[in-house]
Amino acid sequence: MSDDKDFVAGFDSNARKAPVRVAFVTRRTSPQVKVADEDQVMTHPGVFLRVAVAVELLTIALVTLALAWDAPLEGLADPMHTPNPAKAPWYFLGLQELLHYFPPVLAGVLIPTLVVLALIVIPYFNINIQAESLWARDGAKRLRIVVVVAVALSVFLAFFDVWVALVPTVIIAVVMFLAARSSSQSASAMRRWLYSKPLSFWIMTWFLAEAAVLTAVGTFFRGPGWSWVWPWRS
Amino acid sequence: MARSLTTYLDDLRDSRVWRSIFRSGPGQSNLHRALVVQSNVFLHLFSVKARKRVLDFSVTWYLGALTFGAFLILVITGVLLMLYYHPSVPLAYSDMKDLEFVVSSGVFLRNLHRWSAHAMVLLVFAHLAKVFYRGAYRPPREFNWVIGVVLLLLTLFLSYTGYLLPWDQLAFWAVTVGSNIASAVPLLGHHIRFLMLGGNLVNANALLRFYVLHCMILPLAAILFIAIHFWRIRKDGGLYAGAPTTTAEKEAER
Numbered sequence: 129m130s131d132d133k134d135f136v137a138g139f140d141s142n143a144r145k146a147p148v149r150v151a152f153v154t155r156r157t158s159p160q161v162k163v164a165d166e167d168q169v170m171t172h173p174g175v176f177l178r179v180a181v182a183v184e185l186l187t188i189a190l191v192t193l194a195l196a197w198d199a200p201l202e203g204l205a206d207p208m209h210t211p212n213p214a215k216a217p218w219y220f221l222g223l224q225e226l227l228h229y230f231p232p233v234l235a236g237v238l239i240p241t242l243v244v245l246a247l248i249v250i251p252y253f254n255i256n257i258q259a260e261s262l263w264a265r266d267g268a269k270r271l272r273i274v275v276v277v278a279v280a281l282s283v284f285l286a287f288f289d290v291w292v293a294l295v296p297t298v299i300i301a302v303v304m305f306l307a308a309r310s311s312s313q314s315a316s317a318m319r320r321w322l323y324s325k326p327l328s329f330w331i332m333t334w335f336l337a338e339a340a341v342l343t344a345v346g347t348f349f350r351g352p353g354w355s356w357v358w359p360w361r362s
Numbered sequence: 363m364a365r366s367l368t369t370y371l372d373d374l375r376d377s378r379v380w381r382s383i384f385r386s387g388p389g390q391s392n393l394h395r396a397l398v399v400q401s402n403v404f405l406h407l408f409s410v411k412a413r414k415r416v417l418d419f420s421v422t423w424y425l426g427a428l429t430f431g432a433f434l435i436l437v438i439t440g441v442l443l444m445l446y447y448h449p450s451v452p453l454a455y456s457d458m459k460d461l462e463f464v465v466s467s468g469v470f471l472r473n474l475h476r477w478s479a480h481a482m483v484l485l486v487f488a489h490l491a492k493v494f495y496r497g498a499y500r501p502p503r504e505f506n507w508v509i510g511v512v513l514l515l516l517t518l519f520l521s522y523t524g525y526l527l528p529w530d531q532l533a534f535w536a537v538t539v540g541s542n543i544a545s546a547v548p549l550l551g552h553h554i555r556f557l558m559l560g561g562n563l564v565n566a567n568a569l570l571r572f573y574v575l576h577c578m579i580l581p582l583a584a585i586l587f588i589a590i591h592f593w594r595i596r597k598d599g600g601l602y603a604g605a606p607t608t609t610a611e612k613e614a615e616r
Binding site for chain 2: 166169174193194198204205209214215218223236247257329332
């Protein structure tokens with residue numbers, strides 16, 4: 129069906145503008161206008177029942193965990209005796225790992241603030257909403273930009289000896305290169321999929337990979353004096 | 363033949379008392395099912411109908427629902443733990459020992475609260491990633507994404523403030539490390555840290571502040587934002603069902 133119209137039919141209450149009460153709702157102005165209905169279920173009981181079952185299963189899993197595994201409790205808090213290493217809760221260990229490399233203002237304040245701001249603004253950029261393949265237009269030029277950014281980032285990370293953060297960066301850069309060398313006609317479905325991904329996908333995937341790696345390193349691979357330890361050689 | 367359980371339930375739902383409380387009677391019609399949702403102060407946050415596609419596990423992995431489930435478990439176990447807890451030094455720590463040796467199922471209660479808290483942090487991150495990769499943040503849902511980010515931060519603060527309450531070495535030094543990060547903020551750093559801890563060091567004042575934040579302020583804020591988050595799902599056109607199918611939907615989702 130060829131349908132390249134920039135509007136859909138709808139209703140308007142402004143009689144002067146649309147005297148026959150048929151107006152043109154331009155794109156992005158009304159999410160509610162639909163041509164055809166799709167299958168629906170009643171929220172009660174259709175959705176509620178399934179959610180209840182899901183929550184039940186979660187409860188069973190957590191109760192089992194709580195019966196099998198005790199929460200840690202160490203000795204009474206003692207301000208005079210600092211454990212080595214002193215670690216933050218696991219979800220902040222990525223940050224603590226960054227603090228090991230960068231000055232506190234950068235790692236403890238600037239980076240977290242920028243991450244939160246970046247998360248908030250995601251849906252307000254049209255580039256993220258259209259979600260067009262990164263290579264759809266000016267593919268060669270964009271690949272050059274990506275290579276420059278990846279090299280600059282790698283040099284920066286290497287300069288501060290952040291080898292653990294360099295690994296995901298390089299892997300993502302290589303996969304991006306592979307994606308740029310693919311097309312929507314590639315033989316492999318994997319490469320077609322990679323090719324179709326927009327810029328926001330790559331940034332988010334890089335960020336999540338970094339967060340996971342840094343958190344894992346901070347949790348399992350850091351010992352006294354924040355030195356590198358192998359968890360299986362304790 | 364004896365009357366079935368269903369008929370007893372229908373009688374109950376038809377009773378004057380039930381109707382006065384729930385504002386709806388027995389019945390299996392879609393109108394009745396709609397009224398159950400519409401005429402309940404909590405349920406009316408949700409829409410009466412949902413697209414059938416959103417029920418598929420692969421669409422949402424039920425991550426939002428599971429996160430809320432973890433939150434419910436945390437509220438229930440948290441309130442029970444409050445009954446056995448004094449936010450003072452060193453009573454807080456001896457209360458942990460009491461939970462272990464004196465209170466019936468005290469260890470279980472604390473374990474469940476602790477593991478559910480970790481689960482909730484994990485689930486919130488997973489929910490965020492899933493929503494992102496599905497593109498469910500796109501208009502008209504952009505502000506609900508922002509509320510989601512606020513809820514992520516609230517979850518982290520809830521978990522972090524709860525971390526101090528056992529007042530053991532692990533708690534004390536984890537919070538010391540965390541509060542040192544806050545003092546790195548240019549100019550205001552030390553003031554923020556002082557405000558956070560009620561002093562220059564993690565001490566009894568900090569414990570009391572974290573307790574109030576953990577048991578009162580942050581949960582109330584979380585409940586408020588969860589309510590808005592749920593309500594906005596309805597106002598923004600229901601649960602996102604994935605790639606639009608009809609032309610109009612494609613237009614609308616752009």
